[in-house]
Amino acid sequence: MSEFDQLYREVILxxxxxPRGHGVMDDADVEAEGQNPLxxxxxxxYVSFAEDGDTIDEVMFSGRGCAISQAATSMLTEMxxxxxxxxVATMPKEDLLEEIGIPLTPVRMKCAMLGLATxxxxxxxxxxxxxxxxxxxxxxxxxx
Amino acid sequence: MAVTAQPKLDAAKLRADFPIFEHPVHGxxxxxxxxxxxxxxxxxxxDAMTAFYETSYANVHRGVYxxxxxxTEALELAREKARAFVNxxxxxxxxxxxxATEAINLVAYAWGLGNLGPGDVVLVTELExxxxxxxxxxxxxxxGADFRMLPLDDQGELRLxxxxxxxxxxxxxxxxxxxxxxxxxxxxxxxxxARWAHERGAIVVCDAAQAAPHRRVxxxxxxxxxxxxxxxxxxGPSGIGFLxxxxxxxxxxxxxxxxxxxxxxxxxxATSWGELPHKFEAGTAPMAEAVGLGAAIDYVTxxxxxxxxxxxxxxxxxxxxxxxxLPRVTTYGPPADRRAGIVSFNVEGVHPHDVxxxxxxxxxxIRAGHHCCQPLMQKLGVVATNRASFYLYTVREEIxxxxxxxxxxxxxFG
Numbered sequence: 257m258s259e260f261d262q263l264y265r266e267v268i269l270x271x272x273x274x275p276r277g278h279g280v281m282d283d284a285d286v287e288a289e290g291q292n293p294l295x296x297x298x299x300x301x302y303v304s305f306a307e308d309g310d311t312i313d314e315v316m317f318s319g320r321g322c323a324i325s326q327a328a329t330s331m332l333t334e335m336x337x338x339x340x341x342x343x344v345a346t347m348p349k350e351d352l353l354e355e356i357g358i359p360l361t362p363v364r365m366k367c368a369m370l371g372l373a374t375x376x377x378x379x380x381x382x383x384x385x386x387x388x389x390x391x392x393x394x395x396x397x398x399x400x
Numbered sequence: 401m402a403v404t405a406q407p408k409l410d411a412a413k414l415r416a417d418f419p420i421f422e423h424p425v426h427g428x429x430x431x432x433x434x435x436x437x438x439x440x441x442x443x444x445x446x447d448a449m450t451a452f453y454e455t456s457y458a459n460v461h462r463g464v465y466x467x468x469x470x471x472t473e474a475l476e477l478a479r480e481k482a483r484a485f486v487n488x489x490x491x492x493x494x495x496x497x498x499x500a501t502e503a504i505n506l507v508a509y510a511w512g513l514g515n516l517g518p519g520d521v522v523l524v525t526e527l528e529x530x531x532x533x534x535x536x537x538x539x540x541x542x543x544g545a546d547f548r549m550l551p552l553d554d555q556g557e558l559r560l561x562x563x564x565x566x567x568x569x570x571x572x573x574x575x576x577x578x579x580x581x582x583x584x585x586x587x588x589x590x591x592x593x594a595r596w597a598h599e600r601g602a603i604v605v606c607d608a609a610q611a612a613p614h615r616r617v618x619x620x621x622x623x624x625x626x627x628x629x630x631x632x633x634x635x636g637p638s639g640i641g642f643l644x645x646x647x648x649x650x651x652x653x654x655x656x657x658x659x660x661x662x663x664x665x666x667x668x669x670a671t672s673w674g675e676l677p678h679k680f681e682a683g684t685a686p687m688a689e690a691v692g693l694g695a696a697i698d699y700v701t702x703x704x705x706x707x708x709x710x711x712x713x714x715x716x717x718x719x720x721x722x723x724x725x726l727p728r729v730t731t732y733g734p735p736a737d738r739r740a741g742i743v744s745f746n747v748e749g750v751h752p753h754d755v756x757x758x759x760x761x762x763x764x765x766i767r768a769g770h771h772c773c774q775p776l777m778q779k780l781g782v783v784a785t786n787r788a789s790f791y792l793y794t795v796r797e798e799i800x801x802x803x804x805x806x807x808x809x810x811x812x813f814g
Contacts, residue, residue, distance in 0.1 A: 273814075293774075295752070295770075295784055296752075296770070296777075296782075296783025298783075321751055321753075322752075322753035323753075323813075324754075
């Protein structure tokens, strides 16, 4: 696979052009906004829970940014549906990286992790789940 | 300025002096279009530094032995070259530092803390690089001075008509303005700004990081009171730059960094400062880097600043023409005849990161982001742009390589 095909493989472009879970949720249970001020990727994450208040029923995201950040977040929404908040709060970034399936430089890593970081913040704000100990290069991300 | 017919710059010939171009990137020839971030180095600069390390290295100014004398001479020769490069009246007005950012911080702290207070106005422009924006914002905050910003028009040029209004209701003390914008390539009328500032008793701090490598800078006619230069942007090594300042201002200022070398006498009761420029050069100087800068000054001067300026002007015009051929590509900044060798642009519907990434795979290095000009990005209504910037080693083919790369971007993203 050429380097080009590797980085912008079909799956990434598909998620970028047809993002899953894209939109604003008016009646979200928890939400958060994340930005990478260095390059202007922005994402807002909205989560609604099932009756048990812990299982993630639906995740949506809105925002703008590079193909990696938007595609990764789109993949993320599919990955976390039906999982428990406490699980997702401690989900290792490697899980998402595996799903994305391409090698990422430190700069693009921040793009890829923005959605996950923002989701974890949303869960922390809304459910009190723990924030990760180390942000591994995400310290330049602005999280509200 | 003597008016002589300067030979046209032969970029292809100069390019052969730069070892970095020998190495392909992702299997493609390197199109390095990011000189505004930092410039590549010719063998002559690298050799000068190696020679210094191999034959003349010792700590400067204090040693009595032969090597120390040689090292001192080398450093002071570099200082004299810097003086001549900007036509400063005296070498004692040249302070070696790490880069333009450090130079501006020196002025903000060493001049600003002692000269600013409530009721004073510190004026920056909407075009400023963070290095000539944030230090002033910070020092204004510390001293209680008012921090204000002169806006731009839609072509990316300063609203000089709004100077009085922007500074109204306070005593303007500092005007901080870049000579050439690193994002838009706008060339600011520093002489005009300086006249306005001096009439009101204000000093002018000019960020010449994007100017000094690419066009003549003459501090005796520019009008600014302080000029900051980054050596690494003009074929010099990383870690060296210099500040030029008027002696009377430098003499009156507190030092910036204190410690060894910048003193005259140290005692428990009191310590006195050394004379210029040593007062502002605490600790061991970046000696080899200064020697590298001296060699870079020689190199750039031999190529000819006017020839460089003309060469970049032609490249910018070519780039703007070629980008105009592409559908849904927006360029920012003044028209070709008024701008330096910098072109910022966006590709509709494609984030700059993705543009830059695909271009990288085609061997083209550009910068994507806010270019340390977040206020300007806000003005343009974008979060980021792509930027191509040129230098004495840039050839037209690199711009064509960029345009081919952008066609590839369009193929991928539609």
